[in-house]
Amino acid sequence: MHIQDTNVILIVDDIPTNLEVLSEALIDAGFEVAVATSGESALKQVEYDLPTLILLDVMMPGIGGFETCRQLKANPKTKDIPIIFMTALSDSVDKVKGLSLGAVDYITKPFQQAEVLARVQVHVQLRNIGVALEKQNIHLKQEIEQRIAAEAALQQLTQDLEQRVAARTEELSQALHTLQNAQVQLVQSEKLATLGQLVAGIAHEINNPVNFIYANIHHANKYIHDLLVLIQLYLERYPHPADDIEKTIKDVDLEFLIEDLPKLLSSMEMGAARISEIVKSFRNFSRHDEADIKIVDLHEGIDNTLKILEHRLKKKVDAPAIRLLKKYGNLPMVECCAGKMNQVFMNIISNAIDALEEASSNGERLIEPTILIHTDVEAEYVVIRIIDNGLGIPQDVQQRLFDPFFTTKPAGKGTGLGLSISYQIVKEQHGGSLLCISNPGKGAEFVIKIPIKHLSQSEQVLSLARQ
Ligand SMILES: Nc1ncnc2c1ncn2[C@@H]1O[C@H](COP(=O)(O)OP(=O)(O)OP(=O)(O)O)[C@@H](O)[C@H]1O
Ligand SMILES: [Mg+2]
Structure with a gap:
């Protein structure tokens, strides 16, 4: 047209x-x-x-x-x-x-000539305007189509780009995740090995001398008893000894000595017995330091861990003693890796102690700092709750608690690995679960759930699907 x-x-x-x-x-x-x-x-x-x-x-x-x-x-x-x-x-x-x-x-x-002309002119004009408009319309339509096509192409391009960015991001975060996991594993095995070696080393070094002392105290006790009997006999037979003997008897306060020596010996014996008990738990703690799944008494593991941490519960110059409450249920023997589980207890109880120490160093607490350890059986699981009445954990911290290297502790104090390692041990190695319940200001509770019978990886997947 x-x-x-x-x-x-x-x-x-x-x-x-x-x-x-x-x-x-x-x-x-x-x-x-x-x-x-x-x-x-x-x-x-x-x-x-x-x-x-x-x-x-x-x-x-x-x-x-x-x-x-x-x-x-x-x-x-x-x-x-x-x-x-x-x-x-x-x-x-x-x-x-x-x-x-x-x-x-x-x-x-x-x-009427004028009328004809007027009408023709009007319609010719209208027609011409119509034609021009139509032409413009076609032009506009073409332009719109071109723009739509360009926009679609742009959108496609953007989409492609976004997809590529998303894919790359996914790849990278996957790689990062793998890397972090590997690092956690490395640090974990290193930490475990170091702790195990240290504890085993100390236990070994102390074990022998303690055994001498413990074994000899018995003999010493007997010898001293015999000597005391002898002295007693002398005193009876020779009630008036020579002056210098008389003087020495007074100087050493023989009466008190005879009375105090057996007490002293029996407290030494108790001390030695206690040392050998501690050494035994050290050895227990590290003895299980193998990846093997064994039949284990978890209470024993918790108690051994507590023994190692005992000094941290005592009263300090700047902090009150931490009260320990145990509410142990009737737990069956559990198929698990004792060394690793001990490490979980160690991490979580240490965190609770840290939290209580921090609370008392803040000076704002009046209630007695307490750690409650509660154990129980739920269906095919044993459930261990470690509860403290520290400052609790804010919501934003709770979300990152199990992230590797997440810590709120000052540089050099915490590595931020304790909980991520524990999570890995409980969740991935034992098919259990580890969770934290905490209302800020009201302390924290960590709940460890471990299947009584150890499940293989594929059984773990099935049991998860059933839950
Ligand atoms: N019982 C608790 N009360 C309050 N905060 C806690 C408690 N347990 C853990 N947290 C918080 O979780 C963070 C991470 O704990 P995690 O054990 O993983 O690392 P860490 O204790 O800081 O360092 P590490 O255990 O490696 O020495 C802690 O820094 C602390 O902020
Ligand atoms: Mg910790």
């Missing part, structure tokens, strides 16, 4: 006078004029030259004006050309019919 430079008006009329009159008027007004004397010839003409507007007579021999109009409107090429009917002044039926067939207007015969 194009706007012609000159506007061509096609006049279709079978009466030559009409053609002549109209042509003259239109040419004078600056239009170009084409003529056809029948509907058929008009249809043929528009095929090769599209006019801007058609003036169409209603009454013509042959197919007539209405039929010509219908055919023009039915043809996509010509349907938009405005048609003005020419009809007799009186014939209002024709006017209505013409408009209903798609004509834009009508003019009446006999022609």
